[in-house]
Amino acid sequence: MKIAKVVSSNSHVEYIARVLDSLDVSDPPVPGSFGFGSFVSIGSEGSETIGVVFNSLLLNPEYASFGPRLSSDGELATFSPDFLHEQGSLLAILLLGNKEGENDSSKQSIPFPVIPPGSDVSVLEEEDFRGFHTNDEGNVSLKYYSLVLSHAGSFAVPLLETVIEKLSGMCDSEGEKKKLEVLRKSLVWQRTVGQMRL
Numbered sequence: 078m079k080i081a082k083v084v085s086s087n088s089h090v091e092y093i094a095r096v097l098d099s100l101d102v103s104d105p106p107v108p109g110s111f112g113f114g115s116f117v118s119i120g121s122e123g124s125e126t127i128g129v130v131f132n133s134l135l136l137n138p139e140y141a142s143f144g145p146r147l148s149s150d151g152e153l154a155t156f157s158p159d160f161l162h163e164q165g166s167l168l169a170i171l172l173l174g175n176k177e178g179e180n181d182s183s184k185q186s187i188p189f190p191v192i193p194p195g196s197d198v199s200v201l202e203e204e205d206f207r208g209f210h211t212n213d214e215g216n217v218s219l220k221y222y223s224l225v226l227s228h229a230g231s232f233a234v235p236l237l238e239t240v241i242e243k244l245s246g247m248c249d250s251e252g253e254k255k256k257l258e259v260l261r262k263s264l265v266w267q268r269t270v271g272q273m274r275l
Contacts, residue, residue: 080106081168081198094198096166114239116201119192125176126188127209131229131236132169173221183209185220217253234268
């Protein structure tokens with residue numbers, strides 16, 4: 078399901094996408110279908126970049142606009158329909174890897190290609206999410222752990238906790254669940270110690 082289009086970037090791994098609205102598509106995505114910690118794919122079949130939503134921003138140019146209005150909202154819809162769509166939602170997406178080739182093999186690393194503006198952003202299917210986090214031996218893989226810690230700022234620990242929670246719910250192996258629990262406890266400890274002032 079397409080939810081947004083890429084509009085800009087802050088770095089090679091951090092992209093900004095604008096959520097689709099009724100001017101873009103006839104059936105825009107509902108807010109509950111994506112959010113913090115949602116995994117997304119950017120691009121097309123054959124070469125997709127995988128990322129995760131780690132922040133959101135609201136655009137509202139009308140805020141703090143105290144000037145007189147020349148037209149009512151109903152008249153604006155007729156005479157200037159674009160004006161009503163200046164409000165919007167932006168998603169900050171951290172790129173974590175890519176999926177490419179005939180067998181759709183996933184790779185967790187900084188993606189090579191630069192993503193052009195206007196690229197479609199879609200919610201990553203559960204099967205693809207599982208495949209992205211499974212290595213060749215069938216174990217859980219989080220090679221992007223350090224990338225998230227260094228680029229997601231104050232959202233890094235909550236983001237990793239969200240990912241670990243999703244992965245724990247999908248794991249069949251008790252050994253893998255225990256590894257994820259150790260990682261989660263380590264994050265909780267880091268957050269607790271990081272907030273302490275000595």
